[in-house]
Amino acid sequence: MSAEMVSRINDSLVEGRLPCAVAFRLAQELGVEPLQIGQAADTLGVRISKCQLGLFGYESGRGRGGKILTPVREVPRDRSSRIRHLASGGDISCASVFRIAQDRGISRLEAANAVAGLGYHIVECQLGCFKRQAAL
Numbered sequence: 001m002s003a004e005m006v007s008r009i010n011d012s013l014v015e016g017r018l019p020c021a022v023a024f025r026l027a028q029e030l031g032v033e034p035l036q037i038g039q040a041a042d043t044l045g046v047r048i049s050k051c052q053l054g055l056f057g058y059e060s061g062r063g064r065g066g067k068i069l070t071p072v073r074e075v076p077r078d079r080s081s082r083i084r085h086l087a088s089g090g091d092i093s094c095a096s097v098f099r100i101a102q103d104r105g106i107s108r109l110e111a112a113n114a115v116a117g118l119g120y121h122i123v124e125c126q127l128g129c130f131k132r133q134a135a136l
Contacts, residue, residue, distance in 0.1 A: 001040040005030060009041055017049035020057070023127055038127030048129050053097055053112035053122055056129070068109070071116035079104055079114045093124040 008030065012022045018041050027034040041048060049057035054069035075083070082103065086096040092115055101111035115122060124131060 001036075001043060002030075005032070005037070005040050006044065009037070009044060009046060013046065014049070017047045017057070019050040020048055020052045020127065021050065023048060024052075034126040035128050038125070038129060042128065048127055051125075051129070052108040053094065054109045055112070055122060069116055070113050072113045073117060075114045075117050079106075079111070080118060083115055083118055083120065087120050090119065090121055091123045092120045094122055094126050095124070097122055098126070 005026075008026050009018060012018060012026060014022070018037075023037045023041065024034055027037045030037075038048065047057075051057050054067060056066055058066040058068045060066070060068070079100065082100050083092060086092055086100065097111050097115055098108055100106075100115075101108040104111065112122060
């Protein structure tokens with residue numbers, strides 16, 4: 001963890017936390033993997049907030065973790081086939097959900113809502129915040 005990374009993380013805090021989208025932006029700007037930013041934040045005692053997939057970090061969210069993920073009832077066929085293709089068993093990785101959002105031109109939260117609507121669990125946070133997300 002470089003001094004620049006520490007400084008950039010500390011300068012980017014919002015109410016003492018590092019928003020997920022900001023962590024990804026920092027990773028890109030510093031030329032490192034998102035996991036390195038997540039690990040540095042953890043070492044510094046900084047919590048990640050406002051997960052782009054809606055899984056945690058929202059004060060207005062449901063439950064202890066502040067979840068805003070809302071499974072959709074109907075998922076368009078092109079999205080559902082892509083999700084099923086990228087899923088393994090009942091799980092799909094955070095990176096795969098990001099890829100679906102990019103490929104389909106939708107927000108990451110919309111992609112996560114579709115994933116949840118199909119009953120899949122999002123696993124392996126790219127920032128290292130979780131390995132397996134709890135069931136809805």
